[in-house]
Amino acid sequence: MGRERVGRREALALLGGLVLLPAAGGCTAGPGEGRDDAPPDRLRVRTDVEPVRRRLGKLGELSDPHWLGYPLDKSGEGERLTVPAHDQRVRLVGLARLPAGAVAATLDAAEEPFEAAGLPEVPEPLRPFLPSGADWRTSGAYDVRVLAPGPEKTVNDTADGRFFLERERDLVWFDAVFLS
Template sequence: MGRTSGEPARGGRRGPGRRAFLGLAGGLVAAGLPGPAGCAAEPTADHLRVRTDTGPLRERFALLGELSDAHWLGYDVDAAGRRETVPGPDARIRMVGVARPAADTLRAALDSRPDGERFREAPPLGAVPAPLAPYLPERTGWRQNTGYDLLVLGGGEGGAVNDRADGRFLLHEGRGLVWFDAVFLHA
């Protein structure tokens, strides 16, 4: 007699199966815990939530060193404001905000010539996300250097340029701040 779809192969054991998985996933959602792949239980406006943690910034922007007084947003550019499920294979994650690097790190950056040129005056900051506006004391007086942008995105001296990222890093000597606006292709 042939086996039916629900029977295990001869001598084989059948695992918990689909019903057990769905029961576990449903229980996690009902308990308010994140389910498989971090599914959101309801629509969220997390892309507008100002973050103050520095761990993700240190991870992505190691060349900036220790940071404090961070105020930033991190979100999927294409899914902002929509219900999140599993990120798509080509999600574009934007990290934008302001933080305070150590004074010696800021001074060393401004004294460097990453692309053979000194930092130059940047145009006034343009479109700043509304939740971050209160944390930007000034829109002028920022300095920029394209070579420095590439260094930060690549992880520092000798680091390969990150072809999955694009961004700008502006420094404000008077306020001791760095403004960052970078987009990473998450795969």
């Protein structure tokens, strides 16, 4: 009986030590978690398709995205937003590939011509993913069409943004702010 208690105490002491070990700095966090040198969430380039497709489905089938998504209404740089603000503005900015020929088809079928334009305000983390010498085209009518609410629109789901298309590589640059 006494031997069993000692074994249980030892096991509890060992478990307690393991629980306290991260607090003592003996355990490293996962990639980008809890490290001082990890980029803040707003600077972490993401490559998952579904969040972009969910918000910008009218662009069509997307692949190879590189994007940032972050709340604009934060009280300080580098802070994590713990409780979502009512009517919080979220910026979704980045680059994605459309199916071969999709950009040419969009540009050629447009009722309102697309104009040549440079990309405004490219966040630093996304610059390495932009092709050099790209011929970006934009249209206010296209922006409205992509951001027009669908049948699933909710009361607080509004957006504003701009889109730029690049014919040669079938790329779309998106920069939109959603109120949700």
